[in-house]
Amino acid sequence: MKNDTDGGRGVPEVVESLLAGLPPDRKNLIFFLHEVQRELGYFSEEVVLQAAHYFSVSPAEIFGILTFYSAFKLNQSCVHQIKVCQGTACHVRGSEAIVKEFSRLLGLKPGEFDSRIGVSLEVVNCLGCCAIGPVVVVDGKYYARVNIKEVEKIVAGLTTGENSHESAEV
Ligand code: FES
Numbered sequence: 001m002k003n004d005t006d007g008g009r010g011v012p013e014v015v016e017s018l019l020a021g022l023p024p025d026r027k028n029l030i031f032f033l034h035e036v037q038r039e040l041g042y043f044s045e046e047v048v049l050q051a052a053h054y055f056s057v058s059p060a061e062i063f064g065i066l067t068f069y070s071a072f073k074l075n076q077s078c079v080h081q082i083k084v085c086q087g088t089a090c091h092v093r094g095s096e097a098i099v100k101e102f103s104r105l106l107g108l109k110p111g112e113f114d115s116r117i118g119v120s121l122e123v124v125n126c127l128g129c130c131a132i133g134p135v136v137v138v139d140g141k142y143y144a145r146v147n148i149k150e151v152e153k154i155v156a157g158l159t160t161g162e163n164s165h166e167s168a169e170v
Pocket of ligand 1: 085086087088089090091125126127128129130131133135
């Protein structure tokens, strides 16, 4: 593992050299991410945005991969991933309004990554826990029966590091 630079090269140059000769095909994305992890040791927002542009995927999607697999390490500028379930049961219980409130408070649309505070917002299909919908998942932690007022608490918790809303083990 190397650190911020590789032999005097900056992160963008390291990433560019890894991308050189690699077709911008989505099927190469995971391979590329493993190469970045090996070369740089972590993922910064800058790398996520560079990769998203190259592979024509959303930053939120890359962020989702990076947080799902423990092999990947994010630096402190990429710390929060919000997923709002838009499956049928959650939709019927008002998840669309939940998404809109997150968008309003965070200033980003679903599928976007907020470069200022390191937050991604995604809408996802049924998470398999319909009975507790609307369901929101923040950094892998499940929040049950979320309403509009609680969205504000969750967003506030992102900046304080504390989320007071009841979470559920699923
Ligand atoms: S529809 Fe949201 S958990 Fe199933």
